[in-house]
Amino acid sequence: MEFIYTESIGLTDLAVLEVGTQVCLPDMTFGPSVRDMYVLHYVHSGYGTYASGGQSELIGPGGMFLIVPDTVHSYWADPTQPWHYSWFGFAGTMAPRLTEQAGFTAPAPVRMTPPSCTVEPLFQNLMSLREVTAKELFLTALLYQIFGTLAIPDDAPPLRTDVGHHVRNAVSFMNARYTESIGLDEIAKHVGLDTKYLCRLFQQRLSMSPYRYLTDIRMRKACRLLRWQLLGIAEISRSVGYQDPLLFSRMFKRTIGLSPTAYREKAKLETGSE
Template identity: 30%
Template sequence: MDFPGKTRKRASSIYCLKLKGYSGGYHATALKSVHFMNDWEKELSHTQYHKHNFYELAVVLRGAGTHLTDSQKLPLRPGSVFLLHPGESHAYEYSEPLTLMNFMFDSQILRPYRKSLSGLAGYPLLFCPAEERRELCVDSATLAELDILLHAMAMESRQRSAGAELLLISHLLNLLVLVLRKSCSYVERERFNSDIGIAVAFMRRNYQEEISLPKLARLANLSESSFFRKFREEMKTSPMQWLLNLRIRKAMEFLIRSDMNIGEIAAATGFSDSLYFSRQFRRQVGVSPKNYRSQAHGPRQIIHGLQTLEEIGDI
């Protein structure tokens, strides 16, 4: 095996990954992929070019890099969203570990719903020809919701219970509507009103502290009613629900990445006590914090550059 210093694309060796290798025969599934740095590449790691026989909606959860296709290069950062078409060749390069949420589905699933989906504002941005693809993003609250849906889809694929196919399709439609409603270009995101932006930035920095609606309204220099209305218009949810989603997402990260106990995680993410935290976590995620940690939110594909892609290329 050769390990090139830069990403190479050889027409005779582009691997085609197949949906059945991930989904167990279902028409949709989801997993997380973690691209670690290669030992032989000190500053920039690459994956081999590959393609799929299915649609893949990829969302960057952590890390940064570049997405490479035949027609363009797009930067990757947390919240980046892109849809890969069946047969489209692509690769990644990255200077730090890159974690992606991968939602994979057969093109036939969407046929009955195309008309309804196409009526959503984000449809032409996401379902566009590859050469017209733009840099799209979702906010951290939406990332948390997508992580919950990924967990649900991964569990359905793994457990293979009666009705799993129907639930997988339902979760897929749910996440597509969510992304189409809430995705925007980075240019458009920068146009968010500065008063709401101040409040959002404050919550991101201080989510572990006690935060109230009156305090956020004062920061934005607005009345509570005006702030609440403008926040809903910009963020498509209420201020306190946005904060709750952020806290749950941070808690999910602590559960996976730390050895902190449930009480410590509750305190570190702004919850008044562990019982209230556990109740809210179960309501949002569908499982208790303890079970979420033990399940590691579904299967993950650990990728070390070229090697793993070559190993799974014949699936």
């Protein structure tokens, strides 16, 4: 048996507590026992049986089983073809939801992965992370990837590019880059479209131009910074993509209906701050 214990300090949503791999001997048995964490196993080869809640199930290559905290369980290797499996032990506030989305429930803690599923490579070479700095983060990222892979329905249609995809891509780009002096040309280039066609898509989907959408993002961010009361107008202007504070002030008043200074004073009165 090989395993790694981790110290996932500060990780509350999902924290990997241990990982390991085991090539079992014939009839090797664990339990009956309980664990204080979730433990997700993947069977690389061979066979074994998992038992919990009065039910048992034979599991072979490509099979997975989930141990739920504080649940009595046991599992044992096949006498002639003992299994080789790897596992993640984990906890966190998101653990119940993620395991359910991945297809595991208390009545059904066992599932097979379809041939098209690419989850096995994510369980391989876990021990190579033993000496890696911040291995907790790498292992948690791997576990999120495993859950994401398992959550994809077996009959999910292939992703396709449509006009909605282009608009969403442009919106994501603007939300990420609104602090920079980006314009319509950069947005269109990012999504691989002509500027006129992109504008037409935005009008169809959002009833506004990309420029108006970007301006709205910047003004919403500016309002939050003005209510924060810690930055000057020039600093806020640069923080939302305007190098010229006068241009920012004009755009803010045109969009919000108040000057930045007047908006800040109004927010101060509403919150009662000094």
